[in-house]
Amino acid sequence: MNDKQAFNKGTRDGVPIALGYLAVSFSLGIAAKNSGLSAPLASLASLLCLASAGEFAGFTLISAGAGYLEMAVMEFVINVRYLLMSCSLSQKVPEDTSLPKRLLLGMTLTDEIFAISSATPEKLNVYYSYGALAIAAPAWALGTGLGVVMGNILPANVVSALSVALYGMFLAIIIPPARGNRIILVLVIISMLSSLIFTYVPPLSAIEPGFRIILLTVAISGGAAVIAPIGPNDSKRPDRKVSDNYNGA
Amino acid sequence: MEHSIIIYILIMAGVTYLIRVIPLTLIRREIKNPLIRSFLFYVPYVTLAVMTFPAMVTAAASPLAGAFAFIAGVLLAWFGMPLLQVSILSCLTVFILELIL
Numbered sequence: 151m152n153d154k155q156a157f158n159k160g161t162r163d164g165v166p167i168a169l170g171y172l173a174v175s176f177s178l179g180i181a182a183k184n185s186g187l188s189a190p191l192a193s194l195a196s197l198l199c200l201a202s203a204g205e206f207a208g209f210t211l212i213s214a215g216a217g218y219l220e221m222a223v224m225e226f227v228i229n230v231r232y233l234l235m236s237c238s239l240s241q242k243v244p245e246d247t248s249l250p251k252r253l254l255l256g257m258t259l260t261d262e263i264f265a266i267s268s269a270t271p272e273k274l275n276v277y278y279s280y281g282a283l284a285i286a287a288p289a290w291a292l293g294t295g296l297g298v299v300m301g302n303i304l305p306a307n308v309v310s311a312l313s314v315a316l317y318g319m320f321l322a323i324i325i326p327p328a329r330g331n332r333i334i335l336v337l338v339i340i341s342m343l344s345s346l347i348f349t350y351v352p353p354l355s356a357i358e359p360g361f362r363i364i365l366l367t368v369a370i371s372g373g374a375a376v377i378a379p380i381g382p383n384d385s386k387r388p389d390r391k392v393s394d395n396y397n398g399a
Numbered sequence: 400m401e402h403s404i405i406i407y408i409l410i411m412a413g414v415t416y417l418i419r420v421i422p423l424t425l426i427r428r429e430i431k432n433p434l435i436r437s438f439l440f441y442v443p444y445v446t447l448a449v450m451t452f453p454a455m456v457t458a459a460a461s462p463l464a465g466a467f468a469f470i471a472g473v474l475l476a477w478f479g480m481p482l483l484q485v486s487i488l489s490c491l492t493v494f495i496l497e498l499i500l
Binding site: 170208239264308310315318321370 | 402404405406407408409410411412414415416418419420421422423424425426427428429430433434435436437438439440441442443444445446447448449450451452453454455458459460461464465468469472473475476477479480481482483485486487488489490491492493494497498
């Protein structure tokens, strides 16, 4: 696949991401409005940050008049999972990928684009991620701006339905490899059960969500790496079948 | 001290971007250590699973509808339905169930 084809495929796979982003960023816009941001400023924040939890937290701190350092620390803590994703993605790009290309790839590192980038077979063609970003980022910024301006124009039941869009996409990414690989299947089940426990059982439920994600990711992936290390030449994902599905989508 | 919203936004964006880009630019080589390689290989599956459940169930206004959307999404994905379709059918599950319930 050449770069142009990869880009086009990225924009195509970016469509469900963009749809989900419209819904999520719409509610983000409402939060931004409540923090006193105008539509252009809120859209700018979304375009530059592309981070739902980070922006929600940021807007809250803005309305609280928090200090700049406090803002920086908060953003670090809430977004620290991207450090791990970035490490993981570094093994997915060809070694000779240039610095500018890597700098641009860093902009694509949202949960969702990371998910589809990781799911590509073999090495990642960075233009695939760029393609997804090209459609997802404008949707994210647009949705935020619309949320500020129009607040409650979307009926509540439509917002509710759209709010599961991104999770549905995550399932489409992790379930097929889990079907084909017993270790991944067990890992997915353990991850979900742990997440359930950490969400509801005190005192574990007191752990802030951003930190919960990284804590469980490190613990469970680390345990799996010790118990079931992958083979020396096993650099590609065991999900060839899913990737075929992507091609057909 | 009066804080500027623009500076707030630049701090938010700057910190978020640095976290995303630093490992990608610093780790240029393929890691040979089998333990680290395995760890990084498993990260996407674990982190996405942790983020999806139970959050998907509680994302919908009706947790019951959210639960059905989760089950529908798992089944559709299990039987190989592509990304966009799984996503849209999950949304439709919530929409229809919330009309009925």
